[in-house]
Amino acid sequence: MKPDDPNIAWLEAPRLGLADRMYLPLFFEGLTTTSRHLIGPKMTVSFPEERPAVGNPLIYRGVHRLNKDEQGRVKCVACFLCATACPAHCIDIIGTESPWPDREKYPESFVIDELRCIYCGMCEEACPVDAIELTSLLDLTGRSREEMIFDKEKLLSVYDQTKDAEPMKSKSLGGTV
Amino acid sequence: MIDLLEAIAKIALLLGGMMTAAAYFVLLERWMAAWVQDRRGPNRVGVPLTNIKLFGLGQPLADGAKMLLKEDFTPAHVDKRLFVVAPIVIMTAALAIFAVIPFGSVTPNVLPVEPGSQTTRPIELVIAPGIDVGMLYVFALSSIAVYGVILGGWSSNNKYSFLGGLRSSAQLIAYELPLGLGILGVVLASGSLDLGDIITHQALTGVWNAIGQPLGFVVFVVAAFAEAARLPFDLPECEQELIGGYHTEYGGMKLVLFLTAEFIHMITASFLIVILFLGGWHFWGITGTGEAGEAIGWGTAILRVVVLMVKILLVILFFMLVRWSWPRFRFDQLMAFAWKVMLPLGMVNLLAMAIVVEVERVYANQLGWLGRLLLVAASWCVLVGGWVVVALAQPVTADNRPRERVGIE
Structure with a gap:
């Protein structure tokens, strides 16, 4: 692009007044701003001692859980919609014939690779029976890759751990159940 | 012994x-x-x-x-000897400056004059007391510090480092002039190059040089920021432009030497600002005046050290606050500021101070407190006048846009 390109709009910088040219008003403006922040409230959360406030747990996307129904059975019907929706291909389900009369299939194995997951929440949206949900647990750590692959028992235990703090979203959101 | x-x-x-x-x-x-x-x-x-x-x-x-x-790693493409020497030079020069900088006043009489003698003498709280060319010594060594930066940038065999070293040499040479002009006014007023005498002069008159010659104070503080390469004058090592400048290739202990030397430069600058312009260990009413033959107790001696340290801490806090308050200068602005603003202002200050000192000397007997007040007021007028002239002339503003402006409505 050349200087005489018609697409260039030349703007005149606003002319400085005497106060600006004296620099002192700007000097004090800068100094008061930094001084105000120096003694002002701090944004940092001291993490292990202090938990960050999760704004709205209903829409927070943390560790997954597998919900249970009133009889303590896994709600999942092994329809594979979540695994199909998952853009990271981190959900691995083995479905088998259900022992219960109210559904045809249930997951014999339900494995999520938490390291592979991108926490987009598509599985939660895809689930027709609100079986898979993302909780507001945010400090997910592990010492090995194997430890971070969550199987069905682990995902159900996440439900037991969080069910009191976070009731199933469908109830408050008017979901399918 | x-x-x-x-x-x-x-x-x-x-x-x-x-x-x-x-x-x-x-x-x-x-x-x-x-x-x-x-x-x-x-x-x-x-x-x-x-x-x-x-x-x-x-x-x-x-x-x-x-x-x-950390591993003391030396890249293969550097000039090994200079690469090793550079941090040592900068650190040595930075530390050696403190030989003549007082970190207090004197202690009461504690040391025997000779071994076994009954008469005692005080300890002067400076490594080399009574050096009459103290100020010149400080200047000489602060110029040597530039060597470390240039050698570091040059021997690194890296364009960014080299550019940092070049910028540093240009900047430090440019700002040494206003620094010297700022000091000259102080030297005129106190009639000595010994830093201890300069403090004593301010303590005796009770008028700190920052009050007596405000223009010199401003020029000196700005130049001291530039000499210490602190923001907004940290062009030799600006991370965003030069990825660290002259110490890009350094690591481990050598890098520590560079970084520590930088902080020591800042401490030196604070010491000089406090000693030359803010009265050193003097504070009105509580520290005494340090006149010849004055006997002081331990309380006063310690109080003077504390006053000096508190002042230095405040100046350093100011240094650090300034770092986050203003953006860095562009290099042409930096040079224009040194040569077109700081240097003339320094000369104006020197001239004004020469007149003030001469008036004080000639009319020493007739000059009451009112006359002295008028002289201080006159020097403040010089500050305001010089400032307004600079503001109106706008010497730092440079219009770099192409002369032909096509398409302006």
């Missing part, structure tokens, strides 16, 4: 104090940076193997240990 021990003790005290201070000022700098940015800063490292955090006061020790244990 006693003299030798005294000197060695003072050197040990000052070296230890200076290195510790530099380490803890790094922590303070990080704290200030964090607080200004609404963060908390380093607050975790305390006593090892316990949960005691001590507000992060262990951080400098941890940093030091980490830097010591």
Whole structure:
């Protein structure tokens, strides 16, 4: 692009007044701003001692859980919609014939690779029976890759751990159940 | 023998104090940076193997240990000898300056004049007391510090480093002139190049040089910021433009030497600002005036050290606050500022001070407190006048846009 390109709009910088040219008003403006922040409230959360406030747990996307129904059975019907929706291909389900009369299939194995997951929440949206949900647990750590692959028992235990703090979203959101 | 021990003790005290201070000022700098940015800063490292955090006061020790244990790596493409010499030069020059800088006044009479003698003498709280060319010594050594920067940038065989070294040499040469002009006014007023005498002069008259010659104070402080290469004058090492400048290729202990030397430069600049313009250890009414033959007790002696240290801490806090308050200058602005603003203002100040000092000398007897007040007022008028002229002339503003402006409505 050349200087005489018609697409260039030349703007005149606003002319400085005497106060600006004296620099002192700007000097004090800068100094008061930094001084105000120096003694002002701090944004940092001291993490292990202090938990960050999760704004709205209903829409927070943390560790997954597998919900249970009133009889303590896994709600999942092994329809594979979540695994199909998952853009990271981190959900691995083995479905088998259900022992219960109210559904045809249930997951014999339900494995999520938490390291592979991108926490987009598509599985939660895809689930027709609100079986898979993302909780507001945010400090997910592990010492090995194997430890971070969550199987069905682990995902159900996440439900037991969080069910009191976070009731199933469908109830408050008017979901399918 | 006693003299030798005294000197060695003072050197040990000052070296230890200076290195510790530099380490803890790094922590303070990080704290200030964090607080200004609404963060908390380093607050975790305390006593090892316990949960005691001590507000992060262990951080400098941890940093030091980490830097010591790092590999002292020398890249293959550098000029090895100069590469090794550069940090040593800069550190040596930075520390050697403190030989003539007083860190207090004097102690009461404690040392025998000769071994076994009954008469005692005070200890002067400066490594080399009574050096009449103290100010010149400081100047000479602060110029040598540039050597370290240039050698570091040059020997690194890296364009960014080299550019940093070049910028540093140009900047430090440009700002040494206003620095010297700022000091000349002080030297005129106190009639001595000895830093101790300069403090005593301010204490005796009770008028700090910052009050008596405000224009010189402003010129000196700005030039001192530039000499210490602190923001907004940190062009030799600006991270965004030069990825660290002259110390890009350095690591481990050599890098620590560079960084520590930088902090020591800042401490030196604070010492000089306080000693030359803010009355050194003097504070009205509580520290005495330091006139010849004055006997002081331990209380006064310690109070003077405390007053000096508090002033220096405040100046350093100002240094650190300024860092986050203003953006860095562009290089052409930096040069224009040195040659078109600072240098003329320094000369104006020198001229005004010469007149003031001469008036004071000629009319020494007739001049009451009112006359002295008028002289101080006159020097403030010089400051305001010079400032307004600079503001109206706008010498730093450079219009770099193409002359042909096509398409302006």
